[in-house]
Amino acid sequence: MRIFTKLSSFVVQALLWLAAFISVFPFYWMLSGATNTANDITGGKVTPGTALFDNISKFFTLVDAPRIFFNSFFVALVGTAITLIITSMAGYGFEMFRSKARDRIFGVLLLMLSVPFAAMMIPLFVMFSKAGLMNSYAAIMLPTLASIFMIFYFRQNTKAFPHELRDAARMDGLKEWQIFAFIYMPVMRSTYAAAMIIVFMTNWNAYLWPLIVLQTNEMKTITLVVASLASAYTPDYGLIMIANVLATLPTILVFFLLQRRFVEGMLGSVK
């Protein structure tokens, strides 16, 4: 019996490491690609090469990197902060104050989530252009702020929020917004951390909508720049790989930063 447990835990370990290897391998490929020339990459070379500095200098001569990264960071960070506040409030509101009317609205929201974005692009575009907001940070962010997906996420997680905490706070005379800000938000730290990773990542990698509303080189985000580099008649894969590395780095950083929050959350955000 003991042997069986040991064996099964070994199998689990091995499978997890295999999954981890498969997950990470493409990143290794990307990193080693950034150090190779275009021909080496299309030739299937897997080992690191010596073209890293060539690729980097090509990237920085072709791309106004400070401006592009500023755009990406600004949109992703501000957008994430506002999204988290608005959607967690809504998720909390839907779950903690249940009523027939609000439940019905929630059902409609869920259906709206299923409308493909391609079908809404043209009317959205008309709105923003009539409002004179084309080519602005606001245009990139506004349609993403009230992410139905995140409202849904916070509502689901609120189900695990102990109602006794709210009842106790009410007894102590706290107002509803105080309960939300000073009890719910700290208690749900790990929920927020996961949400933040996801929203930041979505905003950072956003493509279709920024593409439609941005019109000048100065306003482009890094994601759009990478796509444009990849569109050459004979694509320079060394350059594209280094651009990919630089475009992926911030999302990985955010994940690593928040991971510690995750661990804190594990130590017992809900007791």
Place this chain on the structure above:
Amino acid sequence: MKLVTYSNRENWAGWSFIAPAMVLVGLFMVYPILWSAWMSFQTGKGMMTKFGGTDNIVRLTQDPIFQRALGNTLLFLVIQVPIMIVLALLFAVALNNPRLRGRAILRTAIFLPCVTSLVAYSVLFKSMFALDGVVNNTLIFLNIVDEPIGWMFDPFWAKVLIIMAITWRWVGYNMVFYLAALQNIDPSIYEAAKVDGVPAYARFWRITVPMLKPVILFTTVLSTIGTLQLFDEVNTITASAGVGGQPADATLTLSLYIYNLTFRFMPSFGYAATVSWVIVILVGILSWLQFRVARER
């Protein structure tokens, strides 16, 4: 008397919490959706449209490409979503074991795929699954196959490739939801069960799964929606010469077809809107079923 005022206050608080989100949703979702509903009754090329009544619905029934896209989309849904949900759940539970060595590294590694940008992801998968790419070379080296697999040329393998790609990208993402939710389960429940001698698999089925039911439902519904709107992968990985859904429409999905109708072919916005409503109706039916199933369990 007091109860009524309290309930009013609560009701008011409920509306205030959801108000900011509702204003934004009203502006940026409801209006465009109404527009698309209206568009779905228009026919014509480009902006020269006229009211066509049910013409677009009739066209759906006679359109072999639509039927191919619908079939592919449903096939992806039925096969990919269960695989992904089960894998994500198993990984989450395994990684939640505090005695597991290298937990942080494993968790990070498995999550990483979903942070890649789409362009990076498609370039990587295309080169790795090329005829003489790393994957085929490895499979031949290990004697699993004799001849390289035409991942992007064979209709069957192209579908397999897309399923693998989506799974690669999104398992870690779903896993994070389960991990976060697992944190909110009181560990003392497990301790008590262990003391009572409940074996591991039973703890999984009787405690973990029921406790995670809301999150499982949540990820299932979202993955269903995501798969029904599947677009990125089939527009990049199985694309050639800027045209997605290859080979021979084997990986054409409804969303890609909408995109083609809007941007690649002669623009027929009205018909594209009609096809998007097919997705909405499918999601409506499937979500309702999933909620029903979740409630009965």
Place this chain on the structure above:
Amino acid sequence: MTFLAPRLRNVFGMATGISLLALSAAWADEVTVWCWAPEFNGAAMNEAIARYTAANPDAKITVVDFAKADLEQKLQTQLASGTTEGLPDIVLIEDYGAQKYLQSFPGAFEPLTDKIDYSQFADYKVGLATVDGQTYSLPFDSGVTGLFYRSDLLEQAGYKAADLADLTWDQVIEVGLKVKEATGKPLFSIDINDAGAMRIMLQSAGQWYFKEDGTLNIKDNPVFKKSLETWVKMLQTPDLYKQVSGWGDYTGAFNNGDVAGVFTGVWMTGGIKNNNMAGKWAVAPIPRLDGVEGATNASNLGGSSWYVLSSAPAKDTAIDFLKTVWAGDVDFYQKILVGQGAFGAYLPAREGEAYSASDDYFGGQSVWADFSNWQAKIPSVNYGIFTGEVDAAIAAQLPGLIAGGSIDDAITAIDAQVSQMIQ
């Protein structure tokens, strides 16, 4: 829309007033150009801008580049929305898509018939941007096709330039098999989902998916049948080609030396020269179809043109710019030919020095002069407005055909699918 707009404007106005998030960059006298392929189209455009602003220091012209599919998507969304704010002044459109845009968004593009002397441009380029007697484009690069090959490898298989000057596609298959035998390398890299080959074959015999009047030209068209047969026959010969998927894989194969050649448009020349294989490349005319009427050894693949938007605030500057440089500066065309390998459709440019120069990379061959001669022979066809639809219908039949399916059944199926789509 209308009932919501005024209120929205207020909401947005407040939001922007407070946050200063809106950075609008719409200057009336500034010309914006959209294009793709920054190293090719973008670089040529920037060269033109430098020349124009040297003489007109007040003019401000900016190039914004996007991926090609992205640009088309942006343009189409914007035109469909009916709002003109944010549209560029000049936009690059691929020739295959020109009629689609001109016909589905009438009034969006500025006719240039009275402003540009079109007799100075290659005929076939002018024709495909003309609707109801009005021409809208400033024709840019030609897509005149050639058979690029590795002269060193073909020599090993016993072929000299003279042997390749007058080939049919059937003969090319034989050449390919010999090359494979002698060098171990296939002749081509082929992406079976890329419709390019069919397009090249059809146009080389003066035919297209559509007739002049825009009706389908698939059933009962011997040239279409012959093209499809030839293409399927090539695909059924595994030793002829390396199977690739996607553009990077495709170009990588000949740039790496994995395959011995490529049949494509003249715009690929720059990419081919960008490797260390000087003296090892040469270009032959594109092969012709065997046994059909009107077959030639000249065709076209891709190529694009500049269009001016009617709504552009700086329309006059834009037109003057195109007219001065793109329809008047022979020297400019020499510069972009040497710099980017951009082969213009502007005929006077062919008298320039660069067009007659020989190129050591191609073993001293006068490649540009050859391309000029072939360009003059390209049959003119009407690309119509449903090219993408037909491509998709053909692609759907190819796996079955390669497995040995009947050509006639496939043609019937293609015709049926397209008819359904374009009704």
